[in-house]
Amino acid sequence: MPGLYPVTFGEIELLRDLDRQDGWVLSKDGVPQSYVDLQDPTYLEFEYVRLMADVIDLLPEGPLTCVHVGGGACTIPRYVAATRSGSRHIVIEPDGLLVDLIREQLDLRSVPRLKVMVQDGRDGIARVWDSSADLVVLDAFAGATMPVELGTAEYMSDLARVLRPSGLLLINLADGKGLSFARRLVATVLGAYRHVALLAEPGVLRGRRFGNLIVAASRTELPVDLLTRRAAGGLTQARCVYGEALTRFVAGASPIRDGDPVLAPVPPPAVFG
Template identity: 30%
Template structure:
């Protein structure tokens, strides 16, 4: 009871004192640390007991790229935040080079607080604009994860046709792009339209696990996903090494392919109900 009370008091204090200038702020409670740009939205959440665990559902859903590319040699992440995805991939994909691109040096300055390991041969944190990094780097990642947000939402440059074209060009021949969208973002149909100019019908959109976020998957290589039974078989194998609901992710991924490939079925802005 005392622990719960102290966490509640810490939260109420944070609400009362949180700045509204868009600077990153950390809420510390007995059990968790969370990153915020304002008092309302949580950008990242870390369990103190299990700092490498993916606590937020959308981060677990983004790991669904494993169904398409289980052993990536290189992952580029746009947006570091509290480092949840970077830490998970660094710990569990031991043959993968992880490069996290974060535009805000104040966010990077919090890496020790969120127990993000120091740079080494498998992990690199770069302070740069993610869209410019993708357009100008020569490296060809197998996976690009897009989870870049500012206080006002997703930066405009991460949802344009030029950005998606750069991602398509930069990805390896069988590469996968995964992008996180807020459910409240009215421009999600526009992002789908722009992404389709680069990836055609090789896309899927699904509701993220346990959250009000949506996840876009787009891929190179085969224009269609494998059959559902094949995806489920992959999921069961992967779940022996990953504490993730990849079986559920496989079902959402396959259903989302049907939605994303048919423009007439795209929901109206703000009313996405893909499950």
């Protein structure tokens, strides 16, 4: 049912999509967090989620073992379950009441082979076995802000531990003017992975407006030519930055380490207003 619901860390609003009978938006403090279509999990309303799906689609065919840091309405687990039958999912989400809400109101029980760990991202990943995942998705936000403790070199190392040698890491972050946080986060990821690409809408990449950026990283080669074409073919005609262009993007930014005084970017009020 649409409405406001109390959760562990505040209040969640569920909104029905008036254009799609089974479409739902999960919003917190006025910030859209997730969109799901209960009858068609392959329908992805948010462009940055579509970019993540484009990267996942380029992995070798067959079921995947996935770890998702940040649950929300579990859009990506639903998508992978629909497109790769037999996939397994561990979702790490610290808000237990939110998990209960999604189970009850948005049919989370319909997603096969999904296990939820009610823990924060650091403690939850520490419990996952070494070399056990084909895909790790880091999409954790407190409102519109990514927790800095999930963007450090120490945490990237732990995520790398969980991934199989050919595994893929996907990170959703948000940044605005100057992209200083994005540059430092990419520098951090480059310290743990040999192959890294950054995908975003051109205006966001130029720092002209606040928005989402997707980092894809692996210890094996990424299909950057295919990624570039897929990104450019979407609604926002996103760009894929890698290699020397990514080195120039980072521009000497220093990696983030535990304890560093880093301010995660906060969107201007008008972004969601």
